[in-house]
Structures are given as structure tokens and as C-alpha cells.
Amino acid sequence: MPWVVIANRLRDGIVVFLAPGGGWVEQIAGSRLAGNEREAEEMVALGQQAEADQEVVAPDLIAVEERAGVIVPTKRREAIRATGPSVRTDLGKQAED
Amino acid sequence: MYRYDEFDSDFVLQRARQFRRQTERRLTGELSEEQFKPLRLMNGLYLQLHAYMLRINVPYGCLSSRQLRKLAHIARVYDKGYGHLTTRQNVQFNWIKLEDTPAILEQLASVEMHCIQSSGNCIRNTTSDPYAGAAAEEIHDPRLYCELIRQWSSLHPEFSFLPRKFKIAVTGSPRDRAAVKVHDIGLRLHRNPAGEAGFEVIVGGGLGRTPFIGKTVRDFLPVQQLLSYLEAILRVYNQLGRRDNKYKARIKVLVHEMGTEAFQKCVEEQWEQIREGGLTLPQEEIDRIGAYFAPPAYEDLSDSVPALETTRREEPAFDAWLQNNVVEHKQAGYAIVNVSVKAVGAAPGDISADQMEAVAELADRFSFGELRVTHSQNLVLCDVRKTDLEALWRRLAAIGLATPNVGLLTDSICCPGLDYCSLASARSIPVAQSISERFADPGRLRDIGELQLKMSGCINACGHHHVGHIGILGADKKGEELYQLTLGGSADENTAIGKIIGPGFDAEGIVDAIENVVETYLSLRQDGERFIDTYQRVGRDPFKENLYASDQGR
Numbered sequence: 001m002p003w004v005v006i007a008n009r010l011r012d013g014i015v016v017f018l019a020p021g022g023g024w025v026e027q028i029a030g031s032r033l034a035g036n037e038r039e040a041e042e043m044v045a046l047g048q049q050a051e052a053d054q055e056v057v058a059p060d061l062i063a064v065e066e067r068a069g070v071i072v073p074t075k076r077r078e079a080i081r082a083t084g085p086s087v088r089t090d091l092g093k094q095a096e097d
Numbered sequence: 098m099y100r101y102d103e104f105d106s107d108f109v110l111q112r113a114r115q116f117r118r119q120t121e122r123r124l125t126g127e128l129s130e131e132q133f134k135p136l137r138l139m140n141g142l143y144l145q146l147h148a149y150m151l152r153i154n155v156p157y158g159c160l161s162s163r164q165l166r167k168l169a170h171i172a173r174v175y176d177k178g179y180g181h182l183t184t185r186q187n188v189q190f191n192w193i194k195l196e197d198t199p200a201i202l203e204q205l206a207s208v209e210m211h212c213i214q215s216s217g218n219c220i221r222n223t224t225s226d227p228y229a230g231a232a233a234e235e236i237h238d239p240r241l242y243c244e245l246i247r248q249w250s251s252l253h254p255e256f257s258f259l260p261r262k263f264k265i266a267v268t269g270s271p272r273d274r275a276a277v278k279v280h281d282i283g284l285r286l287h288r289n290p291a292g293e294a295g296f297e298v299i300v301g302g303g304l305g306r307t308p309f310i311g312k313t314v315r316d317f318l319p320v321q322q323l324l325s326y327l328e329a330i331l332r333v334y335n336q337l338g339r340r341d342n343k344y345k346a347r348i349k350v351l352v353h354e355m356g357t358e359a360f361q362k363c364v365e366e367q368w369e370q371i372r373e374g375g376l377t378l379p380q381e382e383i384d385r386i387g388a389y390f391a392p393p394a395y396e397d398l399s400d401s402v403p404a405l406e407t408t409r410r411e412e413p414a415f416d417a418w419l420q421n422n423v424v425e426h427k428q429a430g431y432a433i434v435n436v437s438v439k440a441v442g443a444a445p446g447d448i449s450a451d452q453m454e455a456v457a458e459l460a461d462r463f464s465f466g467e468l469r470v471t472h473s474q475n476l477v478l479c480d481v482r483k484t485d486l487e488a489l490w491r492r493l494a495a496i497g498l499a500t501p502n503v504g505l506l507t508d509s510i511c512c513p514g515l516d517y518c519s520l521a522s523a524r525s526i527p528v529a530q531s532i533s534e535r536f537a538d539p540g541r542l543r544d545i546g547e548l549q550l551k552m553s554g555c556i557n558a559c560g561h562h563h564v565g566h567i568g569i570l571g572a573d574k575k576g577e578e579l580y581q582l583t584l585g586g587s588a589d590e591n592t593a594i595g596k597i598i599g600p601g602f603d604a605e606g607i608v609d610a611i612e613n614v615v616e617t618y619l620s621l622r623q624d625g626e627r628f629i630d631t632y633q634r635v636g637r638d639p640f641k642e643n644l645y646a647s648d649q650g651r
Binding site for chain 2: 008010011012013014015051053054057058074075076077080081084085086087088091092
């Protein structure tokens, strides 16, 4: 099962994902995928470093899956974080697609 | 309403500036998240699912039009154009940026507002009757005592790090609209045979994962002794309350484990030591604070307004609104108007910046520039001339705030749930919306009558599901949202904890289940019975039988 690292950006709290280049992106589509545990561990370390550097808060490794070519967190809670409130589809990341 | 003096204003502004410096230190890395988190929480700033959430105190639900305009401004400039009314009569914003928060706190300070103690293990915003000062049956206005509690509890050095959060509610009416029996401390103002005002003191009520109804530890406490007695209770709790397990740290668990009598004895002993100290309230101080809550300049009006009767005959929607949303006032010619923030299909308690501004304007025009936030997530205009009711109704209807459902099934209390809250297990708003749509017909709704639906998205019970006539608790079962139904709760003077009726339902099934329960009630009710009356008469079996007779149960 692939994973991504999710966090909240420190200065504004917006949900971000660790990107392949080491930076952070707001859309899960641009996130770095860990395909194995070694890579996942490396990404967790990068998340922790970003927290120490005041970039993000509460980095967390979450499981994702690919559905119709789209990366989706397997847990509802994280899926809502990755899109926005299900009751306000005009807000959050889902409104920025 | 209460106005800040020079000390209050300076203090609140200083706190906003202090938070500016703390935020700067966090952003430059001088403070770690671990160090900063308690500081931001002390200022009401949480980190939720999508962003930071800021909870702003509305002391005992009293709000001026000027303050509401400021909230509209914050919603527009710093949030995404809306705010959320909470069950502690506060206001929350869901999309706040940390870097903007110091500026927001400074803006709030300019209208005598702040977020201090809206989070953390301290004494939170004291809540009260949203009709305080206006209710026809009121014995005593509770607001002045709420204000005295606010002043005593704000940054109380001894009670800033309690075992757990602490919530106080005060009512001055026989009809309890403040849910005093499910608070850490509930205070019920009444008069003794000599006509003096005093409090029944109720301790150890609460909801959450272990609901308890509070126990009366004193039938009559003279008002002058209010603060010394509260101090005695808090001291006992602070010393004996559990700190080893956060789920057992509320005072309700202490009272339950000690037993009411033993707890009461400890409080009385503590009180004996301090009752003659500096906390006895001098009459001049009671009068000084009381003067802030003097009645507004009511006109001498007739209580009979024939034009109202004509309009209600011509306009059924106006008639429905008068019946459900307008309440009798103590002053002839005036009425209390509930502003429903529960339009059909809307998120309960969510209010847009435009609506806030429009209501502020209506408060200025029709209700002496003041409003109340209710614990059931609505607004109230407390002092409206009956001759203005039609004009007010038309304006409220134009901004979507005249749904005639206050006290009815679709006027539900609902927590933000998994759409916003990092603690939630399941979504609650979509379920409230579906129920609201299912029961959208105002005629059907009125026929069903008074029915309190309360819904929480997790066991923390922010949506008060334990005390809903019908309660819904959202849970997560192996990744699927599951909704458990409780029946028979009540949050008024006849407080009761609802009972779980049986296996839970999925998101679609729960709406059918609510309809099934309502149909059972309609088939069983006798003349004049509300849902809760029928439930108390027949018990849960008939409801359970009908619910699980079909294959609805999951």
C-alpha cells in the first residue's frame, strides 16, 4: 500500500503534502508516494525535519490508494483533509481543482 | 450589557499584543510547537482538519450589533465568509491563519471581545438563558451573576490549570434554557420564602463519554456568597480531581466517585474557611454590575396589536413564524424573537458574513442594538416591539433567517463533525442536512411539534446527543460511518439522559430511522403530548419494535 506524508503548514494551517522535490504542495496529486517501508521512513524523517524547521505541524504518514488514476487517502478523515469539507464543496482544495 | 472599563480594555489589548510576540517567536523557531501549543490554546486557537480554528467568547451569549459587525468583518477578511455558532454560545471561525491571528485578536479587543479561556483546562465561557432579562416568567436576571463569575474566573491564578475544562451555566427562570443540570456547575436562581434571591447549586453534571446529571449540593445560596462558594467547589475539585486520566478528570467523575454527600462535606468545610473572606459580594458591587443590565428604554405600549392578527391570517408563513419563533416578553407590547440559523438543508449554526451584518442592522433597528447567541446555535433579538414584528419578519425572511422551526425537529443542535473537527469519528452536518430536508414541510413539522434533535460526531458529545429527545451519535465502524440513536433525553428542568435504542444505522438509514421514530410517536401520542411526553409514557419498547421490525437496522 503506498503512503504519502500529510501535514498542516505552520503559518496558515493549510493541509500540505510532501512533494517529490522535498518541498510541500497543497494538492495530494502532486505528493510524493512511498511504495515501500524504507521510502516511507525516509519521508517521515523529511516531515520531522520540516517540522523542526517551522515549515509544517503534525506531519503524518497516511495510506493512500489509486482510484481511477487519482490518489485518495484510504481513511475518510484524511480524504476530507485532502479535499475539503464534504458539506462545502465550494471551499478547500476541491474548489481549487 | 456589560461595558469594559479602562482596566479591561487595556488588559485585553495587552494580551493580544503578547500573543503577537508569541506568534513571532513561533514563526522564527524560538518556540517549538510543543511550547507554543498551550499558548495558542489559551487564546482559543486550535489546529483542526483544514486550518486553524479560532473560538471567540461571547460572554453568556450577549453580543452587541457592533461586535457582530466586527465578526462579519473577520469572517470576510480573515476567514471564508462565514462563522459558526457554538453550544457554549460562542462563535468559531474555521479557516484562520496563524499569522493573521494577532491582528484578529487586536480587532476583537477594539470591540471588547477576546478568546481567552475559550480552550484549555480552565473555567470556560459561562452560559445562560438567551432570554435573560426579557423572559416573562423570569425570577431574576442571571446576567449580572454571569458577569461576576466572568470577572472572578478570568485568569484566576489558582484555577488556570485545573484537572480538566470547567463549565458553568446560570438560569434565572423556572424554565431551564441553559441546561444547568449537565454542567460542571449549574446555578438556578430562585427566591426563598422571605423573597430573597439565591442559588440552587448543582454540581457534577456533564455529557461527553460519561454523562451525568448534576447533583444539588445546596438548595439556597445567598447571592452575596456566590463567589466564595464557587471558589470552595473549585478548590475541592482542583485538589481532588483526577489528573492521571483525562477521561476521568471532570468534576462529574469526582462527585460520582466520592458520592454527593462526601463531596458536599468537603465543599462546606472548605467554604467555612473562606466564606467571610474577601469574596463576599458587597451589595454596592452587585448593584454596580447590575446597572449594566438595566432594562432598555422600553416604550409604554399596548400588548394588543390587532394588525398582527390581520397579517397572520393573510400570511400563513408569518403565522407559523409567530407561533414557533416568537416568545412572550415580560414587557407589554414587546416580544422575544428567535432568529433561526437552521434553514432547510443548511449547516446548523453556520452564518455568513452578509447575514451577520444584516442581523446587526436589524438589532440596531428593532432591538436596542443587542443580540444573544443561544446554546442551540441560533440568535435572539430580545426586545422587539410587537408593532415591528411583521417588518422584522420580512427582513429576516429575505436573508434566510426566518425558518419557522425553533424548538422543532429541524432546529437541531449539531457539532461540526468530521467535516471540520480533528476529534470527530463521523460526519454530522450532512446527516442534519438530510433530516432537515426530509422534514422540510413546515405543516408536517408543526404537527410533530416540539422535538429536540441533537447530534454529535463523536463520543465527546459537543452536539449534546445524550440530552436530545432524539440523540444521534456518529461513530466509525471499520471505516464506515455508523450512527447510533438514543431516545428520551432532555436538557431542561426535567433533565434526562437518553437511552440507546439498538444497533446503529448508516448515513441513509439514520434518516429513515428518525422518520420511523417520529411516525411511531404520531401513532401513539395522546392529545397535547409532545414527543418526550409520549416517550416517557410508553417507554422505548414501541419505538424499538417499529424501528427494527423491518430490515432498517444494520
